Ligand code: FES
């Protein structure tokens with residue numbers, strides 16, 4: 471249980487908030503580069519700020535204020551040019567650094583036009599693994615960590631976004647909550663199919679911290695301490711991610727009561743289908759409500775979202791009752807309190823990488839590294855329950871577009887369904 475003041479500290483992310491300040495010290499994934507193949511300008515709200523993300527005609531991405539510095543028109547109705555984005559009201563143009571590079575009437579009539587003071591707020595954007603990353607903190611920006619799976623070859627990757635109407639932190643606490651797999655994903659899924667059997671129980675848990683987050687380890691009925699679920703475990707990725715060995719999830723704050731869920735998936739093609747080169751990583755948006763306005767419950771992350779939003783717009787942690795299953799949650803909260811203190815004292819927070827050599831391939835604990843890098847034959851997919859199911863259907867998010875399914879099937883060498 472937390473005091474209301476400490477709950478506020480963990481959850482509030484708007485400009486000037488301590489947690490917003492901490493999260494801004496890390497590159498945040500904010501979308502997929504492939505989204506911009508069709509429409510090069512997208513309004514986006516992040517950390518309580520209204521912004522516009524664009525790709526100009528030279529291929530450079532920019533993230534700028536939603537409002538034009540001239541007279542505050544909406545930059546998401548601007549258009550992109552060879553360099554930068556132009557406001558549709560009076561034609562002022564800005565580049566990705568925020569510099570104002572055109573003021574058409576002034577440039578025509580004033581022999582010495584001055585654009586100084588007319589800069590638009592702008593944040594650095596980078597592309598990596600098909601994802602777009604923004605850095606909204608104090609400069610100089612740290613290195614963008616290239617997590618090792620981003621360097622894996624011969625894989626089919628896809629990016630799934632969802633707009634989730636609740637605070638980011640209850641989503642992140644779900645990253646260090648092993649027991650919910652048994653109930654929310656296994657037993658509840660069984661019940662929805664009319665099956666009253668229970669999945670193997672959790673018998674033992676362990677939580678450990680490392681430089682880039684926490685691992686949780688588990689033994690369930692039928693498993694032992696020799697199992698990789700105990701020896702390696704899964705990763706609650708610091709500060710707002712989750713890594714499960716074949717996919718990442720991030721919970722990116724939109725504002726105090728909204729979160730952008732960003733998930734990145736990788737499946738290595740079966741042995742014999744290499745080389746597989748994916749030129750563009752498909753990005754799609756997963757709906758989270760059904761036609762009646764109820765939450766969609768059929769897919770794994772949709773089920774998680776039911777838990778997150780069910781806790782309220784901002785979970786009231788003054789009313790909770792933590793037990794031993796929640797030790798990891800307490801560890802994570804305490805780490806956040808310590809890191810808030812660190813930045814208050816001017817120290818670098820946990821896991822920030824300044825060394826470019828180190829950032830190029832950052833290893834994470836991984837239960838399936840060889841499988842993802844060396845590959846297995848299509849027949850061997852049957853030996854891995856998760857992969858076997860992945861071939862049949864995309865069970866993580868509702869609403870995979872048929873063309874993404876078709877491209878996946880083509881990559882894997884299986885029939886599209
Ligand atoms: S308001 Fe944008 S150019 Fe005038």
Ligand SMILES: [Fe+2]
Nearest residue numbers: 650655770774
């Ligand atoms: Fe889950």
